[in-house]
Amino acid sequence: MMGNSRIGVLIGVGVAAAVVASAATMAVAAAGRAAGVGLTVNGATIPVSGVGVLTAIFSLVGVVLAVVLARFTQRPRRIFVRTTVVLTVLSLLPDVISTAAPGTKVLLMSAHLVAAAIVIPAVAGRLSAGPLR
Secondary structure: OOOHHHHHHHHHHHHHHHHHHHHHHHHHHHHHHHOOOOOEEOOEEOOHHHHHHHHHHHHHHHHHHHHHHHHHOOOHHHHHHHHHHHHHHHHHHHHHHOOOOHHHHHHHHHHHHHHHHHHHHHHHOOOOOOOOO
16 A cells, blocks of 8 residues: 555646646647637537646546555556556547537547546556555
């Protein structure tokens, strides 16, 4: 199990990564909008800030997952990376099956991948490869 101070560091790094990922996905969304790509999905327009808020929420869910894995599993890093990669792939499916324009789908999927590329390595880097004794 990880000590409380290591859990605190994990949470701090995770929250910082969530903030950076939120800013990055909002930048991706804003750049897409500036290039003429709409953010309308299934008839509803997603505000740029909404992209950032959703990124923050789901990134923080990932941090909670990391803390639970760090406390209760033998190989938290491996399980975290595998789980979050699968969840990232699954997060692309709603974009693929939505009625959004192709450019919008690509833009939203790009935002998912940008967030994952920021959060997953940052959090995984603070997880141990094996059990701490």
